[in-house]
Amino acid sequence: MTTTATLASAATTAECVRTIEQAWGDPWEPTSPLGLEASLAADERAESLSAGQSVLAGLGIAGEFVPAAYGGRLTALARMTQILRSVARRDTALAFSLASSAVLAAGPIWRAGSAQQRARAADLLLTNRILACAPRDLLRAVASGPTAIAGPTGWSVHGGQGVIGVPAAEAVVLLPRRQDGTGNAAPLMLEMSDLLAAGARVPEVRRSPGLPGITIGELTLSHCSVDAESAVGDTDISAHDAARIARTVIPSMMIGIVDTALRVTLRYAGRRRLYDGTVLSFPRTRAILADIFADLLICDALCGAAVRALHFLPDHAGRYTAVVQLLVAPMLVSAMTALSELLGASFFIRDGEFGIVQKLLRDVRTIAFEYSSSRVMRNELRAWPSLRATATPALHRPSSMELFAPDERLPEFDFTRPLVSTDGDDPIIDSLMSFPEAVDGSDADAIGVRELASWFRTRAGTMRDAAGRSVTADAASGRSPVLDYASMIAAGSCLGTWLGASGSADFRSDPAWIWLALTRIAHGLGHRRPIPVAVRERVVTELIARGDQASTFDLGNYRTTI
């Protein structure tokens, strides 16, 4: 590996991760302009980590975000997601800026933009210029800012909105409201120069309090006239479908933030001596770390299945990406909270080698709670047929195992394909119905995993039987059918990932993680089954080994150094 490697020459996801990590260098080096302490210091100064920006530009990261058809290298969402996750391991604000521009702003354009709009978006991204947007609106696909009124030659846009990257941006993608207040108009792609010429102002530029590395300009439009060609498609479908992609890509990216927090905490626990041992020697610490590691693997399995569904089963993908947004973001907040509790007083201090964790907690909370919305996801999921109508379980289709295979071998993603269906069929739930039989063996591991797999199958069956009933009646009992469903999808994704890896030497195929993962998901549904201490111990042993080898804490288990 040479220092001049770029992402263009990285053939596999593993190489992408390694290329990025090596370009950034040692995260622990306190004097490095790219280390964790530098990222923290930039955040404290409310600046973006400019050294990181240059490194990423030098790696040619822009090409990873532009579909191959428009001059970039983007064919597989899984690869793009891993790249964003790698950036998130080092600096949240940079990763979120990239995602905001490349996924949220550009998404509707790849989906429904004109040839000209696509060429313009590709050009901006490939030359590291800013395509801005208001990420909350685009991630929710719910307009909250300016109103667009159709006129004889175009649109009149009126209102204000905080937009990330303004005023430095060259162009912005807005999701305006319809004049009659009935929801979203079609997204608009607007040139900043045109907007300013039409009287737009940016009276205030501020730092996001939740992500100070990000600049937000208060874009104020006063009946600005814009061309009819600014509209991205005729309706807001492009915004909805782009949001469906982003709802998996962004939480999946966030796994990188927690990866780093876990790495820092592991380092703390291994070094900190209390009473008569290291914090890492306490059984309680080991159990918490094992649980957090299992949670990251659950999140990654779920994100992985959703990303692959976008490629293989786009008709079904929308509900899975909503599940990702609903479950993964809060799970990551919980994981961060548990890590912060392990660090105790060291968590509370904003300086030094552990000072980054409090920032990472804030970062995760900001993205999970302030940019996304669990309410939108709940509404979206309630509308899906599998939660409304009684669907007969289809026979297990072998093709759905493709949802759980490792990241390579994905067909090229088609951005123009719609992601909605009215089909009540649900491939992951179908798989879940057949999984207990697929768990071979008679040892304690197999029995433990099979028992949980059966429990989930029974629960999924009950859920299907109840799917015809009123959702609100269930909600009154405190049992949320939406959460129930989401947990089934998580369990199905984990089991699928584990079964799909069977026979390999990879940790993915180890029964310890799946046993713990299923125990954790069942626990969240009120089913509290004890798990042998030794199983958690196997999971934490793997975690510690990965920490020592500087490998990632996700399913990919990527080595970050040679």
Added chain:
Amino acid sequence: MTTPSMRLFDVLADAAEPGRPFNPGVLLDLDEHDTFPADACALLDEFGLARYYLPRTAGGLLDDFAEFVRLIATVAHHDLTVAIAHGKTFLGVVSIWVAGSQAQLRRWGSELADGAVVSWGLTERGHGSDLLAGELTATRTEGGWRLQGEKWAINNATRGDALCVLARTSDRGAAGGFSLVLVDKREIFQGRYTCLPKLRTYGIRGADISGIAFHGTQVPADSLVGQEGAGIATVLKALQLTRIATAGLSLGAVQHALDVLRSLRMRGAFTAGPVPVPDTGVARLIGRTMATANVVSAVAAVAARSVHTLPGELSVISAITKAFVPSLVDELFLELSEVIGDLTDREDSLPARIYRKLERDHRIVGIFDGSTTVSRQALIAQFPMLARFYAKGTIDHDGLDRAVDVDGPLPPVRVDRLEMMSRTGCSLVQSVPGTLARIREIAESAGWRGERMELVERVGALIEDVMAEIAQYQPRRQAPARAFELAAAYELGFAAAACLRVWLASAHTRDWTWLHSALTLLVSKWDGVGGEQSVFEELARATEQRDPVVEVARTDVA
């Protein structure tokens, strides 16, 4: 009758006006610049708050620990940084209360009345909660003691006039090797100590969390607080009082959160946005916040009154309070964050800023003064004793009855009755079988519907299960993870028992919605399932009409 906390409530309401020290905008600006809220603390000095940090025997005004907790809550309701910065003086002098001489009590009683700031130096860099690893030494000299070493991450170490320091006074490694030394910084020649830089913190950003290094600093012979070698014992007893007092911080924080929710509702924020929250959702959220406040109130009141009536059981009660209360409130905040974060149209709007600060500040409560983990370890260490007394059904009836009768009179605090480890277990939890029997009688004579008694019996069954497992627990050098879960479950049992007994003792009201919502909340923590949510809506509606002043100023439990 106007209580001190009611008076303070009025004073702070005035001081929250624009431009005044407790104005939310003023306090937020200070926080965002890591700046100490000096004017707010000065205002509390003017009120004479510190006089409630020592008992009347020392010339102070503290004669009701529950009222003291309410005072802390009243300040915390406005701002946790201020409550923690000012309240630190209580921690500074509590060792004098527990073990000091009459002369020390008289002197510091009068110093507090004059506004002295006293700090408590326990922790050191790299040792955290492991007090026995402390390296700062106090060596006997002809004229007194010579201090060498540093204390780190100490609240008010720099701003304080004095600090009570835990120092190693002999080479014996165990607890007997430590003593408490009261260092009056004003009497030390400048240069014999150095204040360490203020730490930048996640929350309570304005607080003076710093440290102090002594360079052979000479202090007089009468600086020792308590006997030589008794430092650890004094600290452990003093922590029994401070850990209960911290419940006031959490109580104030929940009340603050309730204000934020109500103000958001009044502004129409729940319905104005593009993704409105339905009315029932808002009512549930407010109801769950209220139920949390009620549970915290009940636990805080019973724990604080136990300082007077069950001093020998505080090793258990204080550990439970310190672990349970902040955790419950942190969990609530996580729940609220999901909704509030998603509401505010601009992330720098006032309610968003207030809420973000509140949530961040409160995280310190579960960390300092014995973290949740440390408190649970203390509880786990007492498991065998708790199991034994539960099996025996040992109850200090007189002490317990007075602890749960939240409006009844209290005897003076007897710090000489504090015990390192309880000799009677925990009367409150041990009384649960009897409590259930009494409620069954009430249910029968009042003709309760089935669900009511079902809920109460469910609580009883959960406590039985926990006690059965605790009885099997084998103590070991490093507690297994399961023991921590059992400790958390025991805490829930304690909280449920507190709610049941407070409800029973408030014979004239016995508001079922109050009890129903509190128990529903607690049971959901036990079994992980939400339970019937409509009770929270009911609670929100039932309390909407109440006078908010009374609600906030008192630990209004019934």
